[in-house]
Amino acid sequence: MVCGNVDRPNVTGLDVRPRRWHRGRNPVNLSHLYLRNARPFLVAVSALAAVIALACTGDTSRSPAATGLVQSDAPRLAVEPADLEDAGAAVEAFGLDLYRYLAAEEGNIVFSPYSAAVALAMTRAGATGETERQMSDVLHADLVADLDAAVNALDQALAARPGRYPVGDQHVELELSTANQIWAQEGFALEQAFLDRLATHYGAGVRTVDFETAVAAARETINAWVAEQTRDRIPELIPDGVLNELTRLVLTSAIYLNAPWQYPFPEGATSTAPFHRLDGSTVDVPMMGANESFRYARGDGHQAIELPYVGGALAMVLLVPDEGAFVEFEGGLDRDRLGAILDSLRSGRVTLGLPRFEFRTQVRLKEALSAIGMPVPFTDDADFTGISREVGEDLVIQEVVHEAFISVDEDGTEAAAATAVIVGETSVPMDPVTLTVDRPFIFLVRDVETGALLFMGRVVDPAG
Structure with a gap:
């Protein structure tokens, strides 16, 4: 276990110069990676956050690092027809599992299986061993040949849905947008293979923020991004107190739909x-x-x-x-x-x-995800060395936060x-x-x- 000073150089060859931010295409979900021991249409929006933290406390000081975009130059992979086969089945199976757990609570419910699955799949991209196996089981990776390729194919298929369509004697707009973004502590060492996987399969880069000394500003930045992607339907996905100075990574996935x-x-x-x-x-x-x-x-x-x-x-x-x-x-x-x-x-x-009908659901999913088959990623036995060899064995998902909103009326649907x-x-x-x-x-x-x-x-x- 790595304790004490966690100031690490960036992975060899990793370019951390500020770059233009290229948005990916995927639903609103947040996976926060924290250090251990530290979380008139139908409108529907959703966001998820899984928090990963170091397994120990101590001196986490580091020298100042430049902010900007850390991004692989690897291009987004083209979709093979086979990649789309059964892609929806995995999301459906995961959604039904999660629904059965959430249904134990009283009241109305709305959530986005797609949004939650994408955020967790991005987190899984850096998991190894039993951690990866449990996350794969919960996401029903066995139903597809390659889960990352399936998510990529499904995301690009959804990108083809928007457009202008005839209704009666007029044309109306169907809007559907998705976006993925990862937020990392300035100077935090990330594996090039992890960055490549995020770029090729999720269209996502990594924005650097300062969780250690400016956590309020980091939370505001992430929430502003989510609000923009969801047309302000989810203005504050991450509540105060979820992030702290031990936070190292937050994975976000946003989706918005406006459909007549x-x-x-x-x-x-x-x-x-x-x-x-x-x-x-x-x-x-x-x-x-x-x-x-x-x-x-x-x-x-x-x-x-x-x-x-x-x-x-x-x-x-x-x-x-x-x-x-x-x-x-x-x-x-x-x-x-x-x-x-x-x-x-x-x-x-x-x-x-x-x-x-119109309502909103805000829920933390740590207990639910543990119950349906992935307890290890939330414990000290978690292994995220695929994210960072330097401290990956000391990273744990602290919490998963999800929010969704839906409103249905005579005209149609607006949603993430x-x-x-x-x-x-x-x-x-x-x-x-x-x-x-x-x-x-x-x-x-x-x-x-x-x-x-x-x-x-x-x-x-x-x-x-």
Whole structure:
């Protein structure tokens, strides 16, 4: 274990001269690397932070270092068709695991599986041994040939989703942007291989800040970057007190989505209607109304419907358990059941009632991630020598902070995530049905081609 003075020269050949910052493309998530012992649209934004710190305290003084951008010159890798296969499956599996843990708490939930997965995958790029194995298991790396290549392919696929699309007699804009950025202590020694991996697979460089003597300014800088990437929907991802003088690295991944519905809800069709909460009480909410051709399914104890966004590449899926069946349905939702539900969707005329909703979730994920399979990265047994051979054995993830926001109305979705669109059906059309979402439900914002979950959550009280 390295204790005492941790002033280290930079890796041989590493250029730390200030450079123009090139933004990468990826969702809003923060992975803070701390020293041990020291943390009118549908709008959805998300951020994650994993904090890594040294395993010992002591003299951490160092000579002043120039601020700027530490970045590999390695170009972003081109996407091979095979890299995109099953990329969404890994994100979906991770999201469902995390949802089951978060669902133990009461209230509404929104989070971004994609955003969280990207931030953790960047952190995993510097892990070795049991630390790397556990992070790979939690991220379901076994479902893809190469997790880094899969994330790169998925990120670049999402970059092709934005554009102007026709709706009726006009064209509307779908905006989807992602960005990754790493923040390191000035003068902190980073492995060239780690920098290369960040550049080639995540489009990310490393910005230097001063956690040791100007931690408040460093926090303000990182939060300002997140706010910019999320159009100010997440203005303060990292709360006061999470970072300290032992912080060495913060990995951030941001995603923003502004997506109009393919079939907007007519404003004149919105009326006040009761919504039945889990405890049996009711609350009056603005209930939007539409009568369109949607993909819909009626299953054992539930209904499901897919609402496409313009362009056909993104969609929101609503899973609506029968009255009194929400808890049982939620507890049994896994990849097999979700896959069966999605496969059962068929096009037909649906009279739909859906409440407007808007809320925010702020959560720390250390306990959740430990519980679903990666406790070692949070302990003194963690090994991040892939980040720095100098002190990698003394680095540990101290905390993972996540925040997401979502707002749904008649026009569509604005979010730090992605959207999915309905595909055509060749089967016999179903009979017209009515679905009034007047009870707790689960929502998924998906990329249709890959199946990646960009956002996931539940609404148990649209008013609160």
